[in-house]
Amino acid sequence: MNFKRNFWWVVIFLCASSCIKDIDIAYPDYEEQIVLTGLMQPDSILKVRVAKTLPVLSADNNYPVISNASVVCFENNVKIGNLLYTKDGFYVLNYRPKAGLSYRFEVLYEDKRIVAEDTIPNVTDIMIKLGSINSQNPNQNPDLFLSLSRRQASYVWLSAITSYKYGTKLETSGAIIASSHPLFDTFNTRKSLEGINGYEKYARLKPDFLGNINFKFTVANQVSVVKAKGDSFFFQISDVSQNYDRYLKSSLTAFKSSPSKNGGINDPFSEPIAIYSNVKNGIGIVGAIQTRRIILKEGK
Template sequence: MRYLLNVLFFLTLLSCETIIEIAPPDYEPKVVVTSHFNPDSIWSVALHQSSSIGIKQDVSKQYALGASMVIMSGSNLVDSLNYVGNGLYKSATFKYPLPKTLYTLTVDIPGQPRLQASSSAPPRTSITDYRIELQGSVVETPIDRVGLYNIWIEFEDVPGTNMYEIGIYRYTAKQVLGGLSVDSVYQRQDSFESLGLGWYCGFQSALEVDVEFRGGPGVSCTRLVVTDRTFSGQKYEWSGTLQLSFSADERQADNEVLLLLTSYSNDYVEYARTLTENQDSGSFFEPISVYSNIDGGLGIFAGYTNTSLILSLSE
């Protein structure tokens, strides 16, 4: 009997549960600017409005429309950007940014404060020497071929404080992306059999002085970066060994890799670092503020510069 009374009391408590809905605080949207510019692409800027967490909104209505947008270099007009849809503004004259040039973006939207930001793309880095070597020979299997390749480059540090990233992209053919067949595509290689010492996985680790250099066997890293604090103004070497496999129907199309050596502006590094920290903080921790250099709004206007190298895969 006592047990039955306890059960009835517990069920009574459950039936008295009250759900209280808490309305989110009032939120005033801000204009967000996004522009990662480089000398290999025409001027392009995306505009949208920020939204409050937990509020479902139609993304198509969050674009900041009706903006007048210009790029200046000092007192000289460089370009005016036109709206092309989906919140994107592009150069109508197909002008490209130049490295080592300070640019100022000015955005005027009716009823909104003026938005401004300044940044530059770093000078292009010179790759002074390189080689790619097949270790041993390509191994034939019933379904593909497998080869172990060592890549080595030497590049010259440019003046100033710099952050570099190495990206290795394998050229493949007959890919299906999102249900669409394409002739060719470059796929980033993130896993290395071994990696030369001196590189870090991500901007945050590279900026922490006490963190040991990454490298060694079996490295998987989405962003291989290094600062020039240990080799400022000098030449620097990088090496990595990766295993590549090729299917039988790709024999004529997969014989090269693309190497990208990217140098970033300080604005870009700080934005990418804090954005990654924010994404990694999780839902149970206080969000980390993402870096912004937009005066009057949110977002980023920052430059970077690529130096590319096509490496042929020998057999």
């Protein structure tokens, strides 16, 4: 009986194997698109980059740049000038954007008109202070105190950074922000630290928390490594536009389903997601940001 059962399994396997054949799956026709990118900051002149896309299966990492486009910028719908081509696809205008104002870029190339617009964000009233060492915190790190005051929605991202000497080199790395306060958006929480949510590299504050907010939190990486002169522990606070906020959040979410360095998937259960773009008749992102740094500890 066992022989007969094994015999039929062999027959079924051979029949199934004989039905296998190679099928050529045609990829959709490639349609070249214009890529427009730029990040506006009040302390920098206006600059955007114009390039072309590459086919999906292309092994080339150098995107074809466009050097003969016409690029015009408008401030609150008033033309302020034509951007001049420099190199590597970059066009610049010797003009610094202002907080609260809107800037539109119009790119004319061959028979295409590509448009992107964004508004420079205002600075949110936020402060972070260093407290005393707390043995209950990860690595016995000090408490940190955040105070926030706002009357309207704003888009704020935080990064905690340690910079310290290791041998003859200066090591700079992002510290994991540790907090379970509801002000933090949990979309990119990567791990739990002693029952506390951890945010690697970036922590996004929910835009709809209004009023005066004060709370205590900490970081996971050792702050005690900041000892020598030139070492520092600081926070970078980034006020971003709504467009750039959507781009950042969608990019980090998409990263979860991308291959990791060892060939695995950062999050095998994540859903594919399209990265946000505010470019019409093309792809890319033209965003706006204001950044500032709060130094909490310096080496001596």
